[in-house]
Amino acid sequence: MADDFWGEVHWRAFERQIKRVLPEREFVELPMDHPLFHCVFDLKGPKNKLQTPNYRTGENSQYTGVTWEYHDGEQCTEMHVRAILDDQGRIMVIATHNTDNGDGWEREGEYEYFFREFSEKRAYPLGINIIFYVMTH
Numbered sequence: 001m002a003d004d005f006w007g008e009v010h011w012r013a014f015e016r017q018i019k020r021v022l023p024e025r026e027f028v029e030l031p032m033d034h035p036l037f038h039c040v041f042d043l044k045g046p047k048n049k050l051q052t053p054n055y056r057t058g059e060n061s062q063y064t065g066v067t068w069e070y071h072d073g074e075q076c077t078e079m080h081v082r083a084i085l086d087d088q089g090r091i092m093v094i095a096t097h098n099t100d101n102g103d104g105w106e107r108e109g110e111y112e113y114f115f116r117e118f119s120e121k122r123a124y125p126l127g128i129n130i131i132f133y134v135m136t137h
Contacts, residue, residue: 001093001094001095001096001130002014002093002094002095002096002097003095003096003099003100003101003102004054004099004100004101004102004103005097006068006069006097006098007098010097011080011097014095014097015027018084018093022084022092022093025084025085025092025093026084027082027083027084027093027095028082028083028084028085029080029081029082030081030082030083032044032045032046032047035133035137036081036091036129036130036133037129038129039129039132039133039136040125040128040129040132041125041126041128041129043125043126043129047078047079047080047081048067048077048078048079049122050079050081050099050122050126051067051068051079051098051099051122052067052099052100052101052103052104052118052119052122052123053066053067053068053069053099053100053103053118054069054100054103055103055107055110055111055114057069058103058111058113058114058117058118059111059113059114061117062113062117068098069100077098078098079096079097079098079099080095080096080097080098081094081095081096081097081126082094082095082097083095090134090137091133091134091137094130094134096126101122101123101126101127103118103123104118104119104122104123104124104127105119105123105124105127107119
């Protein structure tokens with residue numbers, strides 16, 4: 001699993017390195033109706049409703065509405081959940097791009113607003129779903 005990298009430049013660099021390991025495979029965008037988003041927590045709506053920024057940006061988002069960290073093009077504000085699948089359709093690699101789930105998992109006790117808005121509502125449910133899904137499929 002890859003997480004906490006932002007922008008098109010970072011995506012292209014990450015994808016290029018993964019292609020060195022799995023040259024015959026391509027990333028696919030997981031649509032919101034994919035079972036991963038509904039296996040434990042029923043995550044609905046656009047993916048950006050799942051976007052978790054770092055804790056500083058998250059705390060400020062209550063005033064600014066901004067939940068992205070880095071902007072190097074129009075797609076940088078959009079969260080992506082992309083995967084490389086094996087021949088049976090199982091996830092081999094998953095990348096949550098333009099989001100920082102790690103801060104949602106590790107910063108839960110530091111900032112009340114960040115915890116309530118991002119850890120509880122976004123980072124924990126998505127992380128639990130990812131773990132459950134890959135362990136059972």
